Amino acid sequence: MNEAGRPLAAVLVPPGETSVLPSVFRAWFTATGVHGRYLLLEVMPEDLEQVIAALPKAGFMGLHVAPAYQHQIMDVVDIITDRAALMSGVNTIIFRKDGKFHGDNTDGYGFIENLRQSVPDWNPKAGPAAIYGAGRAARVVVTALMEVGVEEIRIASRNRPKAEMLRHEFGSRIKVFDWLKAGNLADGAGLVVNATPLGREGMSEFRVPMDGLAPGAVACDLTINPPDTRFLRQSAAYGCRVADGVGMLLYQAAPSFERWFGQRPPVDDNIRQALMT
Structure with missing residues (x-):
């Protein structure tokens, strides 16, 4: 938890890149009543390891990883699931209570x-x-x-x-x-x-x-x-x-929300609309 008592998560992107995921997570926080925050973090490739190492102490539960960094992140996490290895990329990181960084791919x-x-x-x-x-x-x-x-x-x-x-x-x-x-x-x-x-x-x-x-x-x-x-x-x-691709994006993000914040979020027309606005 951060100092305000709110669990945090984020998506890591290269500088100048955007993501629709913060809009989706804001809609999910409203729908589930979870008092969390989801941020977009622009990080230089050479700073990835240092930035990720600092985030658990700041109250972050985990991260999404933009496609540009998904292969590189495999060298940063401690544990990689078989499916992430097969896909040659990690799109989701879970910060475990034992201090290990768990890399998965939900795509x-x-x-x-x-x-x-x-x-x-x-x-x-x-x-x-x-x-x-x-x-x-x-x-x-x-x-x-x-x-x-x-x-x-x-x-x-x-x-x-x-x-x-x-x-x-x-x-x-x-x-x-x-x-x-x-x-x-x-x-x-x-x-x-x-x-x-x-x-x-x-x-x-x-x-x-x-x-x-x-x-x-x-x-x-x-x-x-x-x-x-x-x-x-x-x-x-x-x-x-x-x-369409919107559904795939929502369904790949839903398991991460559940892991980080403890509730399965809905995937419905209201959430789809939030993504497109």
Whole structure:
């Protein structure tokens, strides 16, 4: 606790970077009645270890970590969960009572929980999964899908060597497609995921042909700004059920709130609205 008796948490970001998480946590504090605070801390990369070491004594219960620092943080924490190791990054730190720093990654949980809540009858066995992109976000999705038993995961990336690295690391369930043939990725797929920056505000639109999508398939875009992307609109036009990136962000953050503040926060329309304002 800090001197005002309020438990604290924060998100660590590089200088100049912003985050929607403080808005989400403020809404959760109101919804749960928890008397806590959640801050945005801008930290230089060379200062991460020193800053993190000082925070428990200042009343912090734990931290979120921006994507830019998630791999580097693995060298700072004392304990790393298996899923964080597989995802090659820590997005959540819990300051334990024994003084240890516990590093976890809840992104995979957030991705799967968002699918299950958005499309309750989603079946991991309902055909291959198709992922556009091969960066850190795609690694999260691959790890999560393999854990729930998806039998074939197709990947197409503008950086083919990255996709090949995922196939080398995760094995024969990964099938790599050339980006020039990315339009074939969705043929017969039960799930399609945009894990690229395409469609994000300030980026080019996602323009891969999607006519191979089967009605009833599930489409997920990890972008939160905007939440209603061209990828999702196009998928819905083909009869797909969709899950946006906002839900994934909320469901990955909810377990951290519970660990730090002792209550499971709601994920509902009021919280979604708080994120977008």
